[in-house]
Amino acid sequence: MAKQVYISIGSNKGDRLQFLQDAIDRIFANIGRVEAVSKVYKTPSLGFKSDDFLNACLRVNTTMEAEQVMSTLLNIETEMGRVRSASGYQAREVDLDIIFFENDVLNTNHLRVPHPEMQNRKFVLQPLNDIASAFVHPVLKQNVKALLEQCTDNSVIAEFDASLNIPALSINFLGYNYIAIEGNIGAGKTSLATKMAEDFNAKLVLERFADNAFLPKFYEDASRYAFPLEMSFLADRYQQISDDLAQFDLFKDFIVSDYDVFKSLIFSKITLQEDEFKLYRKLFYIMYKDIAKPDLYVYLYQNTERLQQHIKKRGRAYEQQIQDEYLNKIHAGYLDFLKNQTELNVKIIDVSELDFVANREDYLQVLKAISNH
DSSP states (O other): OOOOEEEEEEEEESSHHHHHHHHHHHHHHHTTEEEEEEEOEOOOOSOOSOOEEEEEEEEEEEEEEEEEHHHHHHHHHHHHTTOOOOOOOOOSEEEEEEEETTTOOEEEESSSEEETTGOOOHHHHHHHHHTTTTBBOTTTTTHHHHHHHHHOOOOOOOSSSOOOOOOOOOOOOOOOOOOEEEEESSSSSHHHHHHHHTTTTEEEOOOGGGGGTTHHHHOOOOOHHHHHHHHHHHHHHHHHHHHHHSSSOOOOOOEESSSSSTTTHHHHHSSSSSHHHHHHHHHHHHTTSSSSOOOOEEEEOOOHHHHHHHHHHHOGGGGGTTOHHHHHHHHHHHHHHHHHSSSSOEEEETTTTTOOOTTTTHHHHHHHHHOOO
């Protein structure tokens, strides 16, 4: 799930404003969506004699954990030329710190959150107040505005006469009212659809597979439970897609789902006996003609080895005995469908070498591949 992290950024060396903007751009590319940026403030250096700092604060939406964020911030500092010294404070191209991470209180060997000195530093509180005045410190139990008013730091803080830009994804999905993300078991359909919905203000439609009582039984005895499983999936998918697409949301830009109803026919062809499949196919097409088709159908290809890794990692007990042969049949079924259908606008993306859940750069690469279609 996405989390909010507040980050303090500062620079007092070289082209300070450009260093801050470069840091924001790198945070956007490596950590998450930048939702808010404060004004820029000129502040004196504390604890050592040097040029004045430029400081600002950001609110960032991320799927990383706090220590991952901190590690990434340290890497960004290094990439931008900062060399840390054991001799104390010194001028630096960029200084990046986590101030708040959700409402978490963390105290590890590498990270303390909330930042232990933030309430004593106007160069943190003043820009933070621009974007989070009502945020309550989880330990001190006071909001940022109150902490700023009570701060005993007498440093002179002056608003700088230039601003920083919020990076934007050079990606849009204009013209698409409904995008379906498809793929094999463990391909990452739900993860990608969820991230897209969060980043692009889309209505999210997720398949309700977890509520299907026949699914665990099917993996125990496929021949006995295949037909009731596929019929229940078909009924659920038909009802969910019909209901969700009919309920237009004025506050959302488009719909993104982690499945397309045609998967019912793909899976049933693999799991059902020939006579059962003929009956099922007849029922399917009666229902299918009334269902809205996606404007864009994205198929995520993962090789079988990666699929098995993802299946093991997410740990659903009833999936742990899935065999490679079954996954290969599903993939062949999808490709056969995509090769022969003419109604859908299809984009196939090979994500076997990408980790768009843990690696934001990979996620942005997938987005660009979709939008460039």
